[in-house]
Amino acid sequence: MQTMSPNHTPDSASAFQLKGSMLAITVLELARNDLEALDRQLAAKVAQAPNFFSNTPLVLALDKLPADVGAIDLPGLMRICRHHGLRTLAIRANRIEDIAAAIAIDLPVLPPSGARERPLEPEPEVKKPEPAPVPPPILEPEVRPTRIITAPVRGGQQIYAQGGDLVVTASVSPGAELLADGNIHVYGAMRGRALAGIKGNTKARIFCQQMTAEMVSIAGQYKVCEDLRRDPLWGSGVQVSLSGDVLNITRL
Secondary structure, eight states: OOOOOOOOOOTTSSOOOOOHHHHHHOOEEEEEEEEHHHHHHHHHHHHHGGGGGGGEEEEEOOOOOOOOOOOOOHHHHHHHHHHHEEEEEEEOSSHHHHHHHHHTTTTTOOOOOOOOOOOOOTTTTTHHHOOOOOOOOOOOOOOOOOEEEEEEEEETOEEEEEEEEEEOOHHHHHHHHEEEEEEEEEEEEEEEEESSSSSSSSOOOEEEEEOOSSSEEEEEEEEEHHHHTTTTTTOOOOOEEEEEEEEEEEOO
């Protein structure tokens, strides 16, 4: 008879549990694109309350930035925060360039907040930060007319369908990028990047007559070319949908 060693457990034993938890998350709401000023001002805050800034989990809120401030150096911003003890878990954003920058470094993107948040000032070594307000439910983006593109989309082009679906009846070249708050339909060869539901619409889908994409993404969850090539439906007509945090690829 085979005996079981003291350190061995049967395969049926659960290896993990999923539990809900209220964590203290600090939101750093960026008001302007000035990393040097941010570095100086964070240093002053750290001097007031060093313990507050010791491995503090952080959400970087970029959704209140003016539209014309220019591109944010997201890796540089995260390095400044990390230098002062703030550990970035995710960003909150609504500008396309900020969302794309976060996806490029595998950083989760939260939808813009509609809730009123109180300013959080660390008190010198007295109180610990309170949990951030529970974010409001994700609202469906405003529905706008479908944007239809009939010309080929060349490498380096970026096309965005705000508030609705994007339909491309021609081919999409490598290096091109399609973005939509709703669904994306491509009726030619799809060889670029397709990001649907970019403001958090988890019901969005991507439809391709010929899937040879560099990347597909729905509501921040994505697969890159290396993953897509291993799929048996590579090069076929497919639809991409989101279930939980998993992208499902099925035949049209």
